[in-house]
Amino acid sequence: MSRALILAAIRRNLHRGPLPADQAALLHARLGAHPRGPIPARSRLPRAEQIALFVRNVEKEFGTVVRVAGPETVPGAVAEYLARQNLPSELVMAPHPELIALPWAERPLLHLRIGRAEATDIVSIQHGFAAIAETGTLMLPSGAERPTTLNLLAETAIVVLRASRVVGAYEEAWDLLRAERQDPVTGGFMPRNVMLVTGPSRSADIEQALELGAHGPRQLHIVLVDDEGASIAT
Amino acid sequence: MLPTSPTFKKNATAALTNAGLQRALERTKPHFQQRRAAAVAALPEFEQLRETGRQIKNHTLQNLDFYLETWADNVTRAGGEVHWCATASDAREAVLRICRRAGALVATKGKSMISEEIGINDFLEANGITAVETDLGEYIIQLGHEPPSHIIAPAFHLNREDWEARFRKAHTDLPADRVFRERRDLLTEARGELRQRFLAADVGITGANFLIAETGSSVIVTNEGNGDLTQTLPKVHIVLASIEKLVPTLEDASVLLRLLARSATGQDFSAYTTFSTGPRRPGDRDGPEQYHVVLLDNGRSAMLGTEFQDMLRCIRCAACMNHCPVYGAIGGHAYGWVYPGPMGAVLTPTLIGVDQAGNLPNASTFCGRCESVCPMKIPLPGMMRHWREREFERHLTPAFFRRNLGFWAWFARRPATYRLAVRAAARALGFFGSGRGRFRRLPLAGSWTGGRDMPAPEGETFFARYAREGRRAEGSGR
Numbered sequence: 001m002s003r004a005l006i007l008a009a010i011r012r013n014l015h016r017g018p019l020p021a022d023q024a025a026l027l028h029a030r031l032g033a034h035p036r037g038p039i040p041a042r043s044r045l046p047r048a049e050q051i052a053l054f055v056r057n058v059e060k061e062f063g064t065v066v067r068v069a070g071p072e073t074v075p076g077a078v079a080e081y082l083a084r085q086n087l088p089s090e091l092v093m094a095p096h097p098e099l100i101a102l103p104w105a106e107r108p109l110l111h112l113r114i115g116r117a118e119a120t121d122i123v124s125i126q127h128g129f130a131a132i133a134e135t136g137t138l139m140l141p142s143g144a145e146r147p148t149t150l151n152l153l154a155e156t157a158i159v160v161l162r163a164s165r166v167v168g169a170y171e172e173a174w175d176l177l178r179a180e181r182q183d184p185v186t187g188g189f190m191p192r193n194v195m196l197v198t199g200p201s202r203s204a205d206i207e208q209a210l211e212l213g214a215h216g217p218r219q220l221h222i223v224l225v226d227d228e229g230a231s232i233a234t
Numbered sequence: 235m236l237p238t239s240p241t242f243k244k245n246a247t248a249a250l251t252n253a254g255l256q257r258a259l260e261r262t263k264p265h266f267q268q269r270r271a272a273a274v275a276a277l278p279e280f281e282q283l284r285e286t287g288r289q290i291k292n293h294t295l296q297n298l299d300f301y302l303e304t305w306a307d308n309v310t311r312a313g314g315e316v317h318w319c320a321t322a323s324d325a326r327e328a329v330l331r332i333c334r335r336a337g338a339l340v341a342t343k344g345k346s347m348i349s350e351e352i353g354i355n356d357f358l359e360a361n362g363i364t365a366v367e368t369d370l371g372e373y374i375i376q377l378g379h380e381p382p383s384h385i386i387a388p389a390f391h392l393n394r395e396d397w398e399a400r401f402r403k404a405h406t407d408l409p410a411d412r413v414f415r416e417r418r419d420l421l422t423e424a425r426g427e428l429r430q431r432f433l434a435a436d437v438g439i440t441g442a443n444f445l446i447a448e449t450g451s452s453v454i455v456t457n458e459g460n461g462d463l464t465q466t467l468p469k470v471h472i473v474l475a476s477i478e479k480l481v482p483t484l485e486d487a488s489v490l491l492r493l494l495a496r497s498a499t500g501q502d503f504s505a506y507t508t509f510s511t512g513p514r515r516p517g518d519r520d521g522p523e524q525y526h527v528v529l530l531d532n533g534r535s536a537m538l539g540t541e542f543q544d545m546l547r548c549i550r551c552a553a554c555m556n557h558c559p560v561y562g563a564i565g566g567h568a569y570g571w572v573y574p575g576p577m578g579a580v581l582t583p584t585l586i587g588v589d590q591a592g593n594l595p596n597a598s599t600f601c602g603r604c605e606s607v608c609p610m611k612i613p614l615p616g617m618m619r620h621w622r623e624r625e626f627e628r629h630l631t632p633a634f635f636r637r638n639l640g641f642w643a644w645f646a647r648r649p650a651t652y653r654l655a656v657r658a659a660a661r662a663l664g665f666f667g668s669g670r671g672r673f674r675r676l677p678l679a680g681s682w683t684g685g686r687d688m689p690a691p692e693g694e695t696f697f698a699r700y701a702r703e704g705r706r707a708e709g710s711g712r
Contacts, residue, residue: 002318003306006477006531009320010299013538019300027300031448031482037286037489040279061505095519116519119433135503144517148466152459170488185515186312190449192515193466196507201459204499205371205389206397206417207258208265214370215425215432216459216506 036171043134043168047228050133054166055224057136061199062212063220067163070226071098074160075107077223082110082123085219087156092117096127096145099160116147117154124154128161128222130173135198138222139173141181142193151195157217159197162227170196235353235381237586239570242593249564258391259565266556269500270607277496287493288611290486291547295538301447301480302529308450312512314525321532322352328528329354329439329472333363336470336524338436342428344454344461345369346441347385347550348474348530350572351585354439365439366431368460370424377404383566385573386498386552391565394420428460438464438522442475443549444490445527448483451511452527455494455504462508471510471522476530478546484509490549493609497551533585541620545580547610552577554604554614560597569594576604576614583621592630595621657695664693 011017019027045053055065068077082089090111093099104112117124127146130139138159142148151157167173181189201216212218238245249255274280294301306316317332319325325348333341341358343349343365355365355376367376371389375382377400382388398414405427414420440461442452452473454461465471481487495501514521537543555561555575566574571591573581579594595618604614625631626639645652667673667690675683682688 002320002324003316005320006318006529006535007299007302009531009535010302010477010538013535013540014296014298015539019297023297024300027297027304027482031304034448034483034485036485037290038279038282040277040492042277057502061502119429137503137507142518142521143515144519147519148462149520152462152466170491171485174484174488183515186308186450186512188308188311188449190312190451190509190511192312192511192513192518192521194451194509194511195462196503196509198503198505198507200505201457202505203370203421203458205369205374205387205458206420207394208262208387208390209417211418211421213425214421214458214460215368215428215463 039169039171040134043132045133045168050168051163051166051224054131054133054136057133058199058220058222059136061136062202063136063199063222065222065224067224067226071101072103074102074223074225075104075110078125078158079107079110081158081221081223085156087123090121091123091125091158092121092150092154093125094127094146094150099125099127102160117149117152119153121154123156123158124150124217125158125160126150128159128165130165130167130176131161131222132168132170132173132196133166134169137170138195138197139177140195140197141177141191142195143191148193148195151197152216154217155213156219156221157200158221158223160223160225162225164227166224235350235572237571237582237590239582239586239591239594242568242570242597245568245570246564246597249568254393254396255391255565258393259562262387262390263556263562266500266552270497270553270556271500273496273500273502276502277492280493280496283489283492284609284611286489287609288547290481290489291610294480294482294486295478295543295546298477298480298538301482302477305445305447305450305480306529308447309512309525309527310450312450312525314450314512314527317526317528319528319530319532322530325352325474325528325530325532326354326357329474330358330361330363332470332472332524332526332528333358333437336436338363338470340364340366340431340435341437341439341472342366342368342431342435342464342468343372344438344440344456344464345372345388346439346474347572348441348476349439350382351532352474352530354474366428366435368428368432368458368464369456370421370458370460373424373428374400377401381567381572383574384552384555385550385575385577391567432463432467435464435468437470437472438466438468439472439474440465442473442479442527443494444481444487445475445479446482446484446487446509447480449509449511451509453487453507453509455491455507457499457501457505459506462506465508465510466521469522470524471513471526473510473525473527474530475527476532477534478548494549494551497549497553497607497609537584542580542584542617544612545577545584545617547612548577548581549610550577551609553607553609557603557607559599559601559603569597576618577612580612580614580617580621588621588625588628589630592621592625595619595625653695653697657698660691660695661693664691667691668693
């Protein structure tokens with residue numbers, strides 16, 4: 001039995017047997033407390049600046065951001081982006097209640113399909129769970145309302161994100177996930193998949209020169225919805 | 235993969251005269267070094283994170299049995315399956331069993347060094363299963379039937395014309411007279427070809443940058459998104475991971491992730507960092523139906539409690555090889571096995587034996603740059619020295635070196651004689667070299683002076699000068 005063999009080899013070379021109960025309890029306590037390491041000061045900013053840092057970092061990583069005043073203006077912002085980029089108006093959208101509730105009917109030229117993405121989809125709209133200002137990173141946990149394929153298959157990936165969901169550091173985004181999700185399968189908080197996405201897909205494998213659009217989206221566009229009122233006005 | 239490490243010297247000589255490789259090295263080296271330096275300079279907390287990262291890994295290794303069992307329990311709880319494999323052969327068999335059970339004919343693959351270590355592609359091929367590399371760099375070297383030459387930039391040794399030639403030969407479904415105007419055209423063609431493979435694959439095989447005990451997750455870090463397509467679209471996801479990839483919590487992983495991309499490509503964060511935990515959940519509209527982790531030991535547990543334990547902290551960022559003057563001169567293939575550069579010089583002898591790979595820890599100038607840039611503060615030169623000692627103890631060092639080492643040791647143990655001999659040599663060299671200030675050739679050191687000049691000593695030894703300066707310092711009352 002390989003499991004027993006490997007564990008025995010580890011213990012033998014560490015010159016001990018299985019951990020005594022008191023030491024194992026300490027390790028369980030550390031897992032429970034999940035202590036943070038040093039948090040870089042760069043994201044410890046007043047709210048408006050923190051969001052500005054997020055936007056700057058997304059743009060540094062070749063993503064684009066449009067800031068809109070409220071949820072009701074999202075369909076218009078999406079339609080405008082598609083027109084400007086000369087993209088088709090067929091979209092596949094995440095079955096997330098917040099996205100479905102948007103006033104899409106006001107933009108009758110947009111054809112929405114709700115569900116997971118297929119290889120033929122050109123533009124997808126995903127719901128942003130949270131985002132990390134430190135590096136301009138989106139947190140996209142999988143689930144019935146947020147299929148993973150929407151992050152990957154379309155050439156243009158649009159993510160609708162509420163400004164109140166922008167945090168400073170990765171650790172704060174993990175805290176949101178820990179607090180808000182409970183999984184019926186594991187009893188824990190982790191869904192099947194959590195993607196941290198920073199800009200569109202890229203590769204530097206050909207002569208170490210950066211090219212965008214390797215296997216995933218060539219464009220990543222974030223519609224950032226102001227839901228904190230004056231705090232993000234700049 | 236059959237190691238060619240025993241013929242390292244011959245490989246290195248061939249690499250030095252390989253014009254294409256030298257062109258690639260000239261292009262690549264400054265790129266990696268400058269980008270890392272800029273990313274590190276932009277994060278004042280980098281040193282603090284390095285120290286924390288080192289402590290996290292040390293803590294995990296000291297309690298590796300506990301964390302492995304916790305992690306495995308959590309994988310099982312999420313509906314995944316862990317396959318414990320003591321050897322490379324066990325791991326190959328485990329992968330094949332899973333593929334057979336799924337009736338798989340095609341497996342797509344994300345980039346994985348463990349996959350190279352266990353030689354899974356050839357093995358699957360021999361058993362009727364097509365393995366398709368999807369990382370662009372891995373894909374092009376698979377088309378050329380060669381191993382990676384770098385752990386994060388596997389095809390850095392190729393130039394654009396090599397890419398074009400291989401694509402024309404492999405993609406026969408496309409018009410033969412098509413023109414590649416820029417690199418982007420190559421990328422677009424690969425995207426189209428591989429997209430079909432992603433959709434057709436029955437099994438997706440990825441590596442893991444980390445395993446997380448707290449949640450039972452595996453983590454991959456990519457820029458292309460190929461690893462994500464590999465693990466999302468097929469029915470079965472197989473993770474290849476070794477036991478030292480473990481960290482306790484998501485917070486611990488976050489510390490190491492802040493170090494990884496900056497040390498590797500000089501990015502603040504890679505485009506995709508993805509945490510996978512078990513198979514598709516009820517209600518999910520995508521994702522694999524099966525999630526397996528093939529967990530490999532392959533000699534790693536035997537490094538615990540030895541002078542090589544620190545090597546298990548390695549997060550495979552490649553900073554050591556990107557800053558190594560030896561790697562920078564000869565590239566990765568000369569090292570003759572899966573892991574090149576300083577980390578390979580330490581790891582390879584553990585995995586394939588010092589009798590096979592004893593040349594590698596000798597291929598070092600001991601300049602110490604690898605250790606100084608290592609995000610996990612691994613004392614790489616010190617461990618190469620341990621390997622040299624072991625090689626010497628086991629009488630694997632060639633007789634010529636043993637004789638000369640013995641000769642030197644005899645003097646070194648007799649300080650008075652040593653100083654006398656050095657004084658005589660310094661005087662003689664100083665006398666003969668006083669004209670030009672350097673020697674183009676020296677007796678008994680022909681191969682050393684073959685590549686460089688030896689500066690002529692000024693006629694006085696360090697000891698003599700030190701004694702003189704010391705007296706003067708005392709005399710002046712300091």
